[in-house]
Amino acid sequence: MDKPPRRVELTLESRIESVDLGEELTRSVAGSVGFDEGEQYKISMAVRECLINALEHGNRGDRRKPIGLHFALHPDRLEVEVHDQGPGFNLAAVPDPRQDEHLLKTSGRGLFLVRCFVDELAVKCGCNGGASVKLTKRYSSNNRGSVGSNSEKEKRS
Amino acid sequence: MSVKIDKREVGGVTVVDLSGRLTLGDASAQLRQTLHELLDQGKKKIVLNLGQVGYIDSSGLGELVSGFTTVKNKGGMLKLANLTDKVNDLLTITKLYTVFEIHNDENTAVQSFS
Numbered sequence: 001m002d003k004p005p006r007r008v009e010l011t012l013e014s015r016i017e018s019v020d021l022g023e024e025l026t027r028s029v030a031g032s033v034g035f036d037e038g039e040q041y042k043i044s045m046a047v048r049e050c051l052i053n054a055l056e057h058g059n060r061g062d063r064r065k066p067i068g069l070h071f072a073l074h075p076d077r078l079e080v081e082v083h084d085q086g087p088g089f090n091l092a093a094v095p096d097p098r099q100d101e102h103l104l105k106t107s108g109r110g111l112f113l114v115r116c117f118v119d120e121l122a123v124k125c126g127c128n129g130g131a132s133v134k135l136t137k138r139y140s141s142n143n144r145g146s147v148g149s150n151s152e153k154e155k156r157s
Numbered sequence: 158m159s160v161k162i163d164k165r166e167v168g169g170v171t172v173v174d175l176s177g178r179l180t181l182g183d184a185s186a187q188l189r190q191t192l193h194e195l196l197d198q199g200k201k202k203i204v205l206n207l208g209q210v211g212y213i214d215s216s217g218l219g220e221l222v223s224g225f226t227t228v229k230n231k232g233g234m235l236k237l238a239n240l241t242d243k244v245n246d247l248l249t250i251t252k253l254y255t256v257f258e259i260h261n262d263e264n265t266a267v268q269s270f271s
Binding site: 020105 | 215
């Protein structure tokens with residue numbers, strides 16, 4: 001049976017500074033489980049883009065509405081969930097910003113970047129309102145730095 | 158954490174030096190304001206020197222596109238120079254390299270206006 005993941009859970013205010021904070025925290029968490037610098041950049045940018053979506057579209061900039069940022073550190077993968085208070089969205093309906101008709105649009109690239117930078121992306125719309133975006137990044141031999149293998153980290157923890 | 162923007166004139170072309178992070182919030186707004194000021198002054202040949210920009214998010218990319226369109230609609234041209242690897246990668250995966258005229262260095266970008 002899988003060992004239960006270690007968890008880190010935060011609640012952020014709906015403000016631009018929270019996006020920067022969430023990005024920095026994600027970079028630290030990704031580094032702590034051994035992702036190399038390039039992967040830390042990709043994971044933290046993916047989370048940053050989800051936080052921007054949560055702030056601008058989910059919570060519509062309303063500071064009273066919180067954003068949840070949850071990390072689950074599994075033995076084989078890092079999962080990050082970003083929760084907001086919005087209605088959610090249909091991932092399949094999000095247009096590809098690389099299509100000619102969308103190239104000159106000034107928005108709409110965030111989720112595309114998320115897709116590029118993580119292994120899995122899923123959206124859940126809560127039955128009681130609120131939505132969450134879940135990102136998964138798996139550990140592999142070529143995306144980890146010098147911190148050590150995950151099994152070594154698990155032994156240390 | 159934000160962006161620093163300086164302007165200078167080189168051979169009739171305005172070179173805008175950016176350094177830092179071009180992201181959601183003040184940084185994107187600063188770039189927008191700078192470009193509007195240049196257009197108001199009649200300066201329509203613009204090179205964005207991104208050599209010191211190590212990070213751009215989707216909002217920053219959107220601001221670059223907005224700047225490109227705004228300058229073009231006023232009869233000018235906005236070109237990019239000196240991209241860092243990360244910024245170059247982002248323009249590649251988003252296919253924005255097909256929108257912008259991108260030069261490896263500032264001199265080539267400036268000379269391309271003549």
